[in-house]
Amino acid sequence: MGRALxxxxxxxxxxxxxxxxxxxxxTSVKELDEIRSGNLLSFPLFISxxxxxxxxxxxxxxxxxxxxxxxxxxxxxxxxxxxxISTTLGxxxxxxxxxxxxxxxxxxxxxxxxxxxxxxxxxxxxxxQTLGWLGIxxxxxxxxFVHVVCGLASTTLFFRxxxxxxxxxxxxxxxxxxxxxxxxxxxxxxPMSTPIIxxxxxxxFTNIWNDFLFGVxxxxxxxxxxxxxxxxxxxxxxxxxxxxxxxxxxxxxxxxTIMVYVxxxxxxxxxxxxxxxxx
Amino acid sequence: MxxxxxxxxxxxxxxxxxxxxxxxxFLLTLIFLYGFILWNGYLSFTASRLMPNLEWxxxxxxxxLFESERWWVAxxxxxxxxxxFISSGMVIGISLAIFLDxxxxxxxxxxxxxxxxxxxxxxxxxxxxxxxxxPGLGLEKLMHDWGFTQFTFDWLVNSEMSIYTVVIAxxxxxxxxxxxxxxxxxxxxxxxxxxxxQIDGASLTRIYWKIILPALRPVFFSTLMILSHIAIKxxxxxxxxxxxxxxxxSDVPATFMYAMAFTxxxxxxxxxxxxxxxxxxxxxxxPYLYSELRGKKNGK
Numbered sequence: 001m002g003r004a005l006x007x008x009x010x011x012x013x014x015x016x017x018x019x020x021x022x023x024x025x026x027t028s029v030k031e032l033d034e035i036r037s038g039n040l041l042s043f044p045l046f047i048s049x050x051x052x053x054x055x056x057x058x059x060x061x062x063x064x065x066x067x068x069x070x071x072x073x074x075x076x077x078x079x080x081x082x083x084x085i086s087t088t089l090g091x092x093x094x095x096x097x098x099x100x101x102x103x104x105x106x107x108x109x110x111x112x113x114x115x116x117x118x119x120x121x122x123x124x125x126x127x128x129q130t131l132g133w134l135g136i137x138x139x140x141x142x143x144x145f146v147h148v149v150c151g152l153a154s155t156t157l158f159f160r161x162x163x164x165x166x167x168x169x170x171x172x173x174x175x176x177x178x179x180x181x182x183x184x185x186x187x188x189x190x191p192m193s194t195p196i197i198x199x200x201x202x203x204x205f206t207n208i209w210n211d212f213l214f215g216v217x218x219x220x221x222x223x224x225x226x227x228x229x230x231x232x233x234x235x236x237x238x239x240x241x242x243x244x245x246x247x248x249x250x251x252x253x254x255x256x257t258i259m260v261y262v263x264x265x266x267x268x269x270x271x272x273x274x275x276x277x278x279x
Numbered sequence: 280m281x282x283x284x285x286x287x288x289x290x291x292x293x294x295x296x297x298x299x300x301x302x303x304x305f306l307l308t309l310i311f312l313y314g315f316i317l318w319n320g321y322l323s324f325t326a327s328r329l330m331p332n333l334e335w336x337x338x339x340x341x342x343x344l345f346e347s348e349r350w351w352v353a354x355x356x357x358x359x360x361x362x363x364f365i366s367s368g369m370v371i372g373i374s375l376a377i378f379l380d381x382x383x384x385x386x387x388x389x390x391x392x393x394x395x396x397x398x399x400x401x402x403x404x405x406x407x408x409x410x411x412x413x414p415g416l417g418l419e420k421l422m423h424d425w426g427f428t429q430f431t432f433d434w435l436v437n438s439e440m441s442i443y444t445v446v447i448a449x450x451x452x453x454x455x456x457x458x459x460x461x462x463x464x465x466x467x468x469x470x471x472x473x474x475x476x477q478i479d480g481a482s483l484t485r486i487y488w489k490i491i492l493p494a495l496r497p498v499f500f501s502t503l504m505i506l507s508h509i510a511i512k513x514x515x516x517x518x519x520x521x522x523x524x525x526x527x528x529s530d531v532p533a534t535f536m537y538a539m540a541f542t543x544x545x546x547x548x549x550x551x552x553x554x555x556x557x558x559x560x561x562x563x564x565x566p567y568l569y570s571e572l573r574g575k576k577n578g579k
Binding site (some may be wrong): 027089093097106113127206209217249268 | 416522
């Protein structure tokens with residue numbers, strides 16, 4: 001295959017992947033008249049950020065018209081504790097399952113692992129009732145709880161697979177030197193864990209920020225995350241469909257995870273290579 | 280502290296601390312995954328409608344489910360969607376990985392471009408594609424403006440074709456991820472084998488086809504697992520793009536379950552449908568997990 005052909009195929013594909021982002025961006029800065037008179041790809045004649053401020057603070061999601069800002073902060077309040085708790089638990093579980101095996105620990109690992117694949121639809125009805133009994137239904141606390149429980153499987157898997165690759169001799173040597181369970185974890189294991197911590201943080205952040213299912217089922221008005229807000233906004237039927245506001249809202253909802261990818265994406269790819277998703 | 284006391288202390292720690300540390304996660308898994316599966320299974324045999332109702336009705340809810348036209352539309356859609364989503368995602372992802380593996384200038388930038396859709400939520404993807412594919416102002420108008428006045432593209436509002444728009448958006452979103460997984464795999468293939476093959480005069484196509492891709496079988500299987508799992512669980516994309524419509528023509532089991540359990544007051548049917556989803560996933564995953572864990576043990 002000629003190099004020129006190769007590069008043109010690659011660029012064409014890059015264009016295809018960038019197209020929706022380009023369309024979202026230019027649509028969000030166009031006026032409604034221009035959207036109707038121009039077309040999908042036409043460059044805006046003048047740029048206006050009105051749609052952005054409307055999406056952020058005054059667009060209607062159903063009957064309420066407060067924009068997406070409160071949904072955005074709900075998501076922030078939900079994502080930070082969920083990611084930190086599930087990652088910490090995953091690291092400790094992975095450490096035990098890889099380096100402190102005991103009778104039955106492989107079975108426990110297999111049981112936890114099934115949680116990675118299981119369709120969460122099965123949990124929805126019992127979880128809804130349980131959150132009600134615990135008094136955390138329709139609250140951010142409830143969502144954090146659900147995300148921690150459901151994220152445990154993947155974080156444990158990531159850390160376990162990574163820690164299996166750390167030589168056992170290191171642990172043995174440390175134990176001869178008199179280091180115990182926690183000391184080995186904090187002094188030896190944790191300092192070697194940066195790549196897998198990055199992968200897990202990125203993975204969990206993206207998954208939880210982007211979650212829609214739990215958000216739509218387990219939250220109400222003042223705890224709904226940004227994905228639910230965006231969906232409500234885009235599907236609110238009004239007489240005039242404001243595509244520019246929809247697109248600005250979509251970009252606002254996507255911005256945090258895109259930032260994470262642009263600035264930390266290389267750690268993610270590097271971490272994948274380091275065996276996080278080894279077959 | 281004397282040496283024997285020290286050893287005794289570690290003995291105790293080694294025995295109990297790991298179990299104690301693992302216990303909370305184990306309990307959470309036991310109660311909230313396995314306990315809830317049983318609970319949901321129980322609900323699927325009860326007369327629950329708007330509220331849980333403990334009256335046992337045997338397989339009546341499953342009968343309702345299997346006689347529902349909407350369910351079979353959802354199942355058929357899942358097969359169409361999963362088949363096309365997985366095969367196209369794989370082909371595009373693997374091709375991208377092979378192309379990028381040819382010592383490309385600006386590989387980092389291209390990789391980021393191909394991978395970024397994966398950072399977006401399916402709700403964002405759905406909203407964006409819904410705008411691009413809408414017949415009034417989207418792609419159709421663009422083609423008309425460019426002079427192709429006969430061009431029509433109404434899949435989004437055509438109940439025969441709406442599920443295919445979900446495939447388009449889904450493949451766009453996930454193929455970059457497949458590329459990342461395979462690129463990682465390609466980079467881990469031993470260079471010396473390739474050099475040897477090249478010296479023997481094998482062509483590049485032949486090297487990939489006969490040596491490299493077979494070596495990536497594990498990556499292929501884990502990607503297949505990940506993609507089928509995304510397909511079976513896919514809910515957000517359908518909700519944001521078509522809402523299951525027009526009518527229920529683009530429903531999938533996940534949106535069917537949501538509609539029954541939370542908007543139509545048919546909790547028993549919803550529970551039954553989610554048990555069917557679980558059974559499908561379990562049939563795929565349990566043999567895979569079994570071979571994985573056994574393989575790893577033997578490998579040691």
